[in-house]
Amino acid sequence: MACAITGMLMAGMASTAYAAPTHDKNVIGYITQWEAWKGPNAGFSVKGEATHLNVDMDIYSILNFSFFGVAKDGSLHSGDLRNKSIYQPNAVQEPGPLLHPDVYSSWDFDILWGELEYVHQYPGNEAWEADSLRKIQEQGFVKSGSGWLHVPTGVQGQFPIPLKKAGGAPGLIDLAHQKGVKVMASLGGWSMSKHFPEMAADPVKKARFLADIDKVMSLGFDGIDIDWEYPGFGGMNFAGSPEDYANFELLMEDIRERIGPNKLLTAAFSASTAKLEGYDWNRLVASMDSFNMMTYDLNGGWSNVAGHNAPLYPYPEEEYQGLNLDTLRTWMAQKGIPSNKINFGAAFYGRGVQTSEATAYVGAPTEKRTVNFGVDGPTLSSADLDNWKEFEGQPNYNYILQTGGWEHKWDAAAEVPYAVKGKYFLSYDDVPSIEKKAQYIVDNDLGGVIVWQVHGDIKCEGTFISHGTKLKECTKLSSPLAEAIDRVFSAGTVPNAAPVLSVPTAQVVDSGQTVSFSVSATDTDGDALSFTATNATVVDNGNGSATVTYQAVNTATDTQVIVTVSVSDGRKSVIKDVVVNVKGSGVVENVPPVLTTPASVTVDSGKTVVISVSAQDADGDTLAYSSSVGTVAVTATGADITVTAPITQVDTTIDVLVTVNDGQASDVATVIVNVKAESGTGGDTTWNADAIYNTGDTVLFGGVKYTAQWWTKGDQPGSSSAWVEFNDGTTGEWKADKAYTAGDQTTFNGVTYKAKWWTKGDQPGNAGGPWEQV
Known part of the structure; x- marks a missing residue:
């Protein structure tokens, strides 16, 4: 099914050459999921302009989809579900x-x-529903509860089902x-980094995080970029600790092991050298592909004097020495x-502030007041909201x-522009300053540049083509800052000729069998060539040729599959495309799937454990997983079953029945979950309605010990005579809702009383009551 879809989406692209940048520098652009909401009031021509369809991909070598957030349990979530x-x-991220499961309130899909x-409901078996059912099944969707599950990626959602439109505009990846x-x-990102430190320090939470890394990679991403702001120093509503640095380094190694050596691993880092001293850089170099240094946001509404957002060099008026690109490069070289x-x-943005001077200038004192920001909340800031309200001071x-x-000026020391209008000061980058930074990168043999964010400089100089109700594609796009970077990086480079690829004519294979064929390529520049293929395996023969092998699925009817072969010179x-005609067998004899699970796992009382399972299916059928206990999340290799253990005073076991189904047959296995009792049985545990307690056991309930x-x-403690509030030997004030036994003492209106028998709610001092004055 997946093969058929791939062929359909790739149709019409049988032999196309694409020009990656001709230079060898990284041009990494961050593309956000929220910018698409913005329209003319934010500088765009139409709402829906700021999407992947309006990015000059001849300039960028890598695009970073931003952001997925980290929740309190270590799991990942859509950035659109950020806790505002x-x-x-004490706020946390659930x-x-x-x-985001709602296709109407998010641009994720x-x-x-x-x-x-x-498709607004899951089709049945009626003839008029056949076309919708076929599309849904071909793209890997199955019904799941009251919504749907996309089996290839494990993504779940609510209706309607978002199908990729045949022949429609492609997605970002x-x-x-x-x-x-x-x-x-x-x-991560500034507003979704709160739970990074605790996740990196907690093996259980980190295991959940790494399991979600698998899910992210199953979406088709080429790597992971970590934006933890900031290890060791903390950020929005959280503090850092010295342990963060080693935990960060270990996390990078764990991610590298998880994604393998051929995927990319990067991270965004502060430009302040004070925040970088705690790292073991040799250790990071060994596990990571590159370091993305955020040489912007160096001055803004928090500053005491008007300074530059992203200065290239030091300048006399800077509030804090060393916050510039040149100082950071020198430090990193050392x-x-x-x-x-x-x-x-x-x-690709600026920062505006208001000053206390009638006419602003570099170094002018800023004028702060409390500003209620959309992300940061109430904050003391000098951000210019009079001129840049829509951007909260960051146009x-x-x-x-x-x-x-505005009066635009140039700072010859910092080598960046700025602008003033009365008391208002604006720091930004323009084409000349971006060219200087790009040349600096070339001159110092640096890796490249990161752009925040790719839609900051776009301008549509043509017309728009609508792709559905949301996506708008500009027929003539201008990106002056990105184009400036490309001009500098490409200057003096030798033009590159695309390789020439040869593939065979259509292939024929029987249902369930394999077919192999050879492909070859030449390159006039003599560059090293690498081959890849979709829906098939590739073995590079090392002589400009490769052998491609396709495993046909079991099918009763003849079908046609497209194997897409690619060759790159870097x-x-x-x-x-190579067409493969699969001859149907007439009758499909289904081979049941084979399930692989651990025999047992161990978890502490009240904690959660993730059981990773996998399955093989000889027919290549889409597999669905279920479990008698816990929640199931599909991964790239199978499924993760998350089980929460009960709170127990004694060691116990839980039988988890796991099932995998290929639509016709199932395989079942039982995983034994060994639940270890809480340490200190009979101690101060939280009361559990399902637990058994014996005389003398103590629990906490509602903040009270019983x-x-x-x-x-x-x-329930407090509501049953089976429990009495714990007596620690001290005499406390009488409580109407507390149970007392014979001999217990309490004070009431300054007088001490002793209970003559069990009592609850009887006020001390009443004649004939259970209390006697001491």
């Missing part, structure tokens, strides 16, 4: 789906999967791969960090170009 009150004390068509651009998943692994930041470059009334790639008077199960 996370800045408040777990959530990896992609539109950006990642492309132009969509919707498909489009980027067609053009030789890699796409990474970026995790640390022995390989220059080709360093990418410096390019800001995109394309909007700055549209705004008049700078340009060529793809061609003691069991006899064997009990299900009797």
